[in-house]
Amino acid sequence: MNKEMKCFGCGAIIQSENEKHIGYVPKSAINKDKILCQRCFQLKNYHKLQQTTLTKDDFLNCLQQIGEKDCLVVYMIDLFDYNGSLIQGLIRHIGHNDVLVLANKRDILPKSVKERKLEHWVRRQLKEEGIKPVDVIITSGKKHMNLDLIYDAIMTHRQNRDVYVVGVTNVGKSTFINALLKHYADVENQNLITVSEFPGTTLNLIEIPLDEKTSLYDTPGIINDSQMTHLLKPQDIKSVIPQSELRPMVFQLNSDQTLYFGGLARLDYCVGEQANFVAYFSKNLKIHRTKTQKADDLYNRHQALQYEIEGIEDITQMKSYEFQLPSGKCDIVISGLGFITISSHGGKIRMLVPPHISVLMREAII
Numbered sequence: 001m002n003k004e005m006k007c008f009g010c011g012a013i014i015q016s017e018n019e020k021h022i023g024y025v026p027k028s029a030i031n032k033d034k035i036l037c038q039r040c041f042q043l044k045n046y047h048k049l050q051q052t053t054l055t056k057d058d059f060l061n062c063l064q065q066i067g068e069k070d071c072l073v074v075y076m077i078d079l080f081d082y083n084g085s086l087i088q089g090l091i092r093h094i095g096h097n098d099v100l101v102l103a104n105k106r107d108i109l110p111k112s113v114k115e116r117k118l119e120h121w122v123r124r125q126l127k128e129e130g131i132k133p134v135d136v137i138i139t140s141g142k143k144h145m146n147l148d149l150i151y152d153a154i155m156t157h158r159q160n161r162d163v164y165v166v167g168v169t170n171v172g173k174s175t176f177i178n179a180l181l182k183h184y185a186d187v188e189n190q191n192l193i194t195v196s197e198f199p200g201t202t203l204n205l206i207e208i209p210l211d212e213k214t215s216l217y218d219t220p221g222i223i224n225d226s227q228m229t230h231l232l233k234p235q236d237i238k239s240v241i242p243q244s245e246l247r248p249m250v251f252q253l254n255s256d257q258t259l260y261f262g263g264l265a266r267l268d269y270c271v272g273e274q275a276n277f278v279a280y281f282s283k284n285l286k287i288h289r290t291k292t293q294k295a296d297d298l299y300n301r302h303q304a305l306q307y308e309i310e311g312i313e314d315i316t317q318m319k320s321y322e323f324q325l326p327s328g329k330c331d332i333v334i335s336g337l338g339f340i341t342i343s344s345h346g347g348k349i350r351m352l353v354p355p356h357i358s359v360l361m362r363e364a365i366i
């Protein structure tokens with residue numbers, strides 16, 4: 001078999017030896033020029049995810065290799081889950097190279113928020129990470145938003161160098177690259193690279209030639225274990241992870257009141273005067289308000305709570321975090337699930353989330 005043959009969906013090297021490893025295709029199916037590995041084939045046709053054996057180290061090695069090159073790095077982050085989409089230590093890996101930041105999934109945030117405001121917010125956050133981008137562009141790969149602007153920025157800043165698109169899994173890299181291909185290269189739909197809502201579908205570098213000497217590369221994402229996506233049952237992912245504009249839900253809470261976000265997370269307002277809580281989650285996620293005193297019992301009886309997480313049968317198995325609220329506005333973010341903007345005169349809340357899921361307080365984005 002030709003060792004250089006790659007899956008056009010995920011870029012994995014095609015092999016017929018081990019069904020559990022990436023790039024597997026049964027020998028009998030290797031009869032075309034363009035081959036889709038079994039994993040991508042199943043994902044595309046049956047929406048089924050096969051487990052693979054690619055490790056986190058493989059992802060990090062890939063970044064390190066980018067760091068050794070003189071190139072333009074296009075760093076995609078997710079506006080909906082900004083912190084969850086950061087690559088830890090990116091600057092250490094990519095060193096001296098220019099970074100163009102694309103802030104994706106703008107379509108999920110309410111339309112009323114101005115692009116300028118989002119851009120400034122992203123720039124402030126990046127500064128805290130020590131990242132000095134050549135530019136920040138707000139986009140939605142899904143809606144082809146600002147695609148011309150991005151294309152021009154890439155062409156301007158790459159200065160005849162290769163371009164590497166990096167980002168954690170699920171940030172929307174494949175969708176974005178497909179949009180670029182569709183827009184500028186007239187690539188037919190069946191040859192587009194694999195896009196899915198399952199984390200970790202892009203496995204190896206996918207090369208897209210820009211001219212005779214240089215290329216744009218889609219890189220594998222770094223899996224971020226602290227995102228809610230990784231704990232959900234595959235059939236629940238699509239309804240829990242927002243696909244379209246978030247529906248803000250406003251709650252005036254007094255202390256000792258609780259909000260449940262499906263059965264996936266809980267907020268207790270422990271101390272403080274009446275305050276304003278605006279929840280930004282998927283339209284499908286039911287938010288249930290109750291008295292804190294009754295909240296454990298409610299969860300344990302599984303009433304009105306959707307989307308269970310395997311291994312969690314009792315509320316005490318959730319992890320608890322306390323936050324002191326500042327006077328004014330702040331966001332509490334549950335990685336990959338949504339966020340709550342709280343306007344208060346100060347106070348204390350407690351968040352309950354499944355173990356390993358990150359929950360943090362940040363400057364309000366809206």
Ligand code: GDP
Pocket residue numbers: 104105106107108139140141142143167168169170171172173174175176194195196197198199200201202221242243244
């Ligand atoms: P990758 O792992 O970074 O390559 O991400 P994918 O391109 O496979 O996208 C992951 C999930 O995010 C899929 O469910 C996409 O439909 C979704 N997605 C990608 N881009 C956007 C976007 O601009 N807006 C929204 N709402 N969803 C997006």
